[in-house]
Amino acid sequence: MKFARVVGNLVATQKVKGLEGVKLLMVQPLNVDREPDGEIYVAADATNQAGVDELVFVIASKEAAFALPVSFVPVDAAIVGIVDDVDDRPLYDEQSVVWKVFRRPHDDDHGHDPEPKPKRKKKTES
Amino acid sequence: MYIGRVSGTVVSTIKHPLFNGHKLLTVTRLDLDGFETTVYDICIDDVQAGIGDVVVVLDEGSSARQIIGKRGTGPARAIIVGIVDKVEIGK
Numbered sequence: 001m002k003f004a005r006v007v008g009n010l011v012a013t014q015k016v017k018g019l020e021g022v023k024l025l026m027v028q029p030l031n032v033d034r035e036p037d038g039e040i041y042v043a044a045d046a047t048n049q050a051g052v053d054e055l056v057f058v059i060a061s062k063e064a065a066f067a068l069p070v071s072f073v074p075v076d077a078a079i080v081g082i083v084d085d086v087d088d089r090p091l092y093d094e095q096s097v098v099w100k101v102f103r104r105p106h107d108d109d110h111g112h113d114p115e116p117k118p119k120r121k122k123k124t125e126s
Numbered sequence: 127m128y129i130g131r132v133s134g135t136v137v138s139t140i141k142h143p144l145f146n147g148h149k150l151l152t153v154t155r156l157d158l159d160g161f162e163t164t165v166y167d168i169c170i171d172d173v174q175a176g177i178g179d180v181v182v183v184l185d186e187g188s189s190a191r192q193i194i195g196k197r198g199t200g201p202a203r204a205i206i207v208g209i210v211d212k213v214e215i216g217k
Contacts, residue, residue, distance in 0.1 A: 067201035081141030088134030102160030
Protein backbone atom coordinates (compact mmCIF):
# COMPACT_ATOMS: atom_id res chain seq x y z
CA MET A 1 0.00 0.00 0.00
CA LYS A 2 1.18 3.49 -0.79
CA PHE A 3 0.19 6.99 0.19
CA ALA A 4 -1.80 9.07 -2.32
CA ARG A 5 -3.58 12.40 -2.42
CA VAL A 6 -7.04 12.56 -3.99
CA VAL A 7 -6.94 15.26 -6.65
CA GLY A 8 -10.23 14.80 -8.50
CA ASN A 9 -13.30 12.79 -9.37
CA LEU A 10 -13.97 10.66 -12.41
CA VAL A 11 -17.46 10.16 -13.82
CA ALA A 12 -18.22 7.12 -15.98
CA THR A 13 -21.77 6.06 -16.77
CA GLN A 14 -20.97 2.96 -18.82
CA LYS A 15 -19.00 0.63 -16.57
CA VAL A 16 -18.23 -3.05 -16.44
CA LYS A 17 -20.82 -5.12 -14.56
CA GLY A 18 -19.76 -5.23 -10.93
CA LEU A 19 -18.34 -1.73 -10.92
CA GLU A 20 -21.75 -0.05 -10.62
CA GLY A 21 -21.87 2.15 -7.56
CA VAL A 22 -18.11 2.17 -7.19
CA LYS A 23 -16.68 5.67 -6.94
CA LEU A 24 -13.65 6.38 -9.12
CA LEU A 25 -11.17 9.05 -8.05
CA MET A 26 -8.05 10.59 -9.55
CA VAL A 27 -5.12 10.18 -7.16
CA GLN A 28 -1.60 11.55 -7.07
CA PRO A 29 0.88 8.96 -5.75
CA LEU A 30 3.13 10.20 -2.93
CA ASN A 31 6.47 9.12 -1.55
CA VAL A 32 7.06 8.15 2.08
CA ASP A 33 7.38 11.85 3.04
CA ARG A 34 3.99 12.52 1.40
CA GLU A 35 5.49 14.50 -1.51
CA PRO A 36 4.14 13.99 -5.06
CA ASP A 37 5.95 11.17 -6.81
CA GLY A 38 4.78 9.85 -10.18
CA GLU A 39 1.87 10.25 -12.56
CA ILE A 40 -1.74 10.77 -11.50
CA TYR A 41 -3.89 7.64 -11.94
CA VAL A 42 -7.43 6.38 -11.36
CA ALA A 43 -8.30 4.42 -8.23
CA ALA A 44 -11.58 2.90 -7.08
CA ASP A 45 -12.75 4.09 -3.67
CA ALA A 46 -13.37 1.11 -1.37
CA THR A 47 -14.03 3.33 1.67
CA ASN A 48 -16.75 5.28 -0.20
CA GLN A 49 -15.88 8.29 1.95
CA ALA A 50 -12.75 9.73 0.39
CA GLY A 51 -12.92 13.22 -1.08
CA VAL A 52 -10.73 15.68 -2.92
CA ASP A 53 -7.56 16.80 -1.06
CA GLU A 54 -7.64 13.88 1.34
CA LEU A 55 -4.55 11.83 2.19
CA VAL A 56 -5.38 8.17 1.61
CA PHE A 57 -3.62 4.87 1.20
CA VAL A 58 -4.03 2.89 -1.97
CA ILE A 59 -3.57 -0.81 -2.56
CA ALA A 60 -2.51 -2.01 -5.98
CA SER A 61 -2.77 -5.21 -8.03
CA LYS A 62 -5.25 -8.05 -7.47
CA GLU A 63 -5.83 -7.12 -3.83
CA ALA A 64 -7.45 -3.88 -5.03
CA ALA A 65 -10.38 -5.81 -6.46
CA PHE A 66 -10.72 -7.77 -3.19
CA ALA A 67 -11.40 -4.49 -1.37
CA LEU A 68 -14.56 -3.81 -3.39
CA PRO A 69 -18.06 -5.24 -2.80
CA VAL A 70 -17.80 -7.46 -5.87
CA SER A 71 -14.45 -9.21 -5.57
CA PHE A 72 -13.67 -10.11 -9.16
CA VAL A 73 -13.82 -6.79 -10.99
CA PRO A 74 -11.30 -5.21 -13.37
CA VAL A 75 -9.63 -2.83 -10.90
CA ASP A 76 -5.91 -2.50 -10.22
CA ALA A 77 -5.86 0.28 -7.61
CA ALA A 78 -8.24 0.89 -4.72
CA ILE A 79 -8.36 3.37 -1.85
CA VAL A 80 -8.64 1.27 1.32
CA GLY A 81 -8.22 3.89 4.04
CA ILE A 82 -8.14 7.57 4.85
CA VAL A 83 -5.03 8.67 6.73
CA ASP A 84 -5.64 10.77 9.85
CA ASP A 85 -2.02 11.13 10.86
CA VAL A 86 1.40 9.68 10.16
CA ASP A 87 3.71 9.55 13.16
CA ASP A 88 7.29 9.32 11.91
CA ARG A 89 9.15 10.84 14.84
CA PRO A 90 12.37 8.96 15.55
CA LEU A 91 12.06 7.18 18.88
CA TYR A 92 15.80 6.67 19.24
CA ASP A 93 18.99 6.79 17.21
CA GLU A 94 17.48 4.76 14.39
CA GLN A 95 20.60 4.84 12.20
CA SER A 96 22.60 3.02 14.84
CA VAL A 97 20.11 0.13 14.68
CA VAL A 98 20.62 -0.14 10.92
CA TRP A 99 24.39 -0.15 11.32
CA LYS A 100 24.24 -2.79 14.03
CA VAL A 101 22.19 -5.04 11.77
CA PHE A 102 24.26 -4.57 8.63
CA ARG A 103 27.74 -4.66 10.17
CA ARG A 104 29.87 -7.13 8.25
CA PRO A 105 32.15 -9.55 10.11
CA HIS A 106 35.30 -8.03 8.55
CA ASP A 107 34.40 -4.61 9.92
CA ASP A 108 35.62 -5.78 13.30
CA ASP A 109 38.91 -7.17 11.94
CA HIS A 110 40.22 -4.01 10.31
CA GLY A 111 41.22 -0.88 12.05
CA HIS A 112 38.80 1.28 10.10
CA ASP A 113 35.34 0.84 8.64
CA PRO A 114 34.62 1.39 4.95
CA GLU A 115 31.69 3.66 5.79
CA PRO A 116 31.61 6.10 8.68
CA LYS A 117 29.26 5.03 11.40
CA PRO A 118 27.29 7.46 13.50
CA LYS A 119 29.02 7.85 16.81
CA ARG A 120 27.18 6.81 19.90
CA LYS A 121 26.76 9.34 22.62
CA LYS A 122 29.30 8.95 25.40
CA LYS A 123 27.95 8.48 28.87
CA THR A 124 28.50 11.55 30.96
CA GLU A 125 30.52 10.81 34.07
CA SER A 126 28.91 11.94 37.22
CA MET B 127 10.61 -10.88 1.10
CA TYR B 128 12.80 -7.87 1.56
CA ILE B 129 14.60 -5.98 4.32
CA GLY B 130 13.33 -2.56 5.32
CA ARG B 131 13.36 -0.05 8.11
CA VAL B 132 10.19 1.08 9.88
CA SER B 133 9.91 4.82 9.36
CA GLY B 134 6.48 5.71 10.71
CA THR B 135 3.08 4.75 12.09
CA VAL B 136 -0.08 5.35 10.05
CA VAL B 137 -3.17 6.41 11.97
CA SER B 138 -6.45 5.80 10.14
CA THR B 139 -10.04 5.69 11.37
CA ILE B 140 -11.89 5.14 8.11
CA LYS B 141 -10.38 2.05 6.57
CA HIS B 142 -11.29 -1.34 5.20
CA PRO B 143 -12.60 -3.58 8.03
CA LEU B 144 -9.80 -6.06 7.34
CA PHE B 145 -7.31 -3.65 8.94
CA ASN B 146 -9.30 -3.31 12.19
CA GLY B 147 -7.07 -4.28 15.09
CA HIS B 148 -3.91 -4.30 13.03
CA LYS B 149 -1.10 -1.76 13.23
CA LEU B 150 -0.08 -0.11 9.97
CA LEU B 151 3.55 0.97 9.59
CA THR B 152 5.47 2.59 6.76
CA VAL B 153 8.55 0.57 5.85
CA THR B 154 11.33 1.98 3.67
CA ARG B 155 13.25 -0.64 1.76
CA LEU B 156 16.99 -0.90 2.50
CA ASP B 157 19.73 -1.88 0.07
CA LEU B 158 22.26 -4.55 1.00
CA ASP B 159 24.59 -1.97 2.58
CA GLY B 160 21.88 -0.78 4.94
CA PHE B 161 21.10 2.46 3.12
CA GLU B 162 17.53 3.60 2.54
CA THR B 163 16.08 3.52 -0.96
CA THR B 164 13.08 5.48 -2.24
CA VAL B 165 10.89 2.35 -2.31
CA TYR B 166 8.43 2.09 0.58
CA ASP B 167 5.27 0.26 1.54
CA ILE B 168 2.54 0.60 4.15
CA CYS B 169 2.56 -2.77 5.90
CA ILE B 170 0.44 -4.60 8.42
CA ASP B 171 2.50 -5.31 11.53
CA ASP B 172 2.23 -8.71 13.17
CA VAL B 173 5.43 -8.75 15.24
CA GLN B 174 5.16 -5.56 17.35
CA ALA B 175 7.85 -3.67 15.43
CA GLY B 176 8.58 -0.02 16.21
CA ILE B 177 9.97 3.01 14.42
CA GLY B 178 13.65 2.48 13.56
CA ASP B 179 13.54 -1.32 13.59
CA VAL B 180 14.99 -3.26 10.69
CA VAL B 181 12.32 -5.72 9.58
CA VAL B 182 11.54 -8.41 7.02
CA VAL B 183 8.52 -7.61 4.86
CA LEU B 184 6.51 -10.25 3.04
CA ASP B 185 4.93 -8.72 -0.08
CA GLU B 186 2.54 -11.44 -1.18
CA GLY B 187 -1.23 -11.35 -0.86
CA SER B 188 -2.47 -14.83 0.01
CA SER B 189 0.33 -15.46 2.53
CA ALA B 190 -0.37 -12.14 4.23
CA ARG B 191 -4.07 -12.95 4.54
CA GLN B 192 -3.22 -16.38 5.95
CA ILE B 193 -1.01 -14.78 8.62
CA ILE B 194 -3.70 -12.36 9.79
CA GLY B 195 -6.25 -15.16 9.77
CA LYS B 196 -8.43 -13.89 6.91
CA ARG B 197 -8.20 -16.57 4.29
CA GLY B 198 -9.89 -15.96 0.97
CA THR B 199 -10.26 -12.42 -0.22
CA GLY B 200 -9.21 -9.18 1.41
CA PRO B 201 -7.04 -6.21 0.49
CA ALA B 202 -3.95 -7.28 2.47
CA ARG B 203 -0.63 -7.64 0.76
CA ALA B 204 2.46 -6.36 2.58
CA ILE B 205 3.03 -7.66 6.10
CA ILE B 206 5.95 -7.42 8.52
CA VAL B 207 6.94 -10.96 9.47
CA GLY B 208 10.13 -10.48 11.46
CA ILE B 209 12.52 -8.09 13.20
CA VAL B 210 16.07 -8.47 11.92
CA ASP B 211 18.86 -8.81 14.48
CA LYS B 212 21.79 -9.19 12.12
CA VAL B 213 22.50 -9.54 8.41
CA GLU B 214 25.71 -11.19 7.27
CA ILE B 215 26.64 -11.05 3.61
CA GLY B 216 29.81 -12.65 2.28
CA LYS B 217 32.68 -13.82 4.45
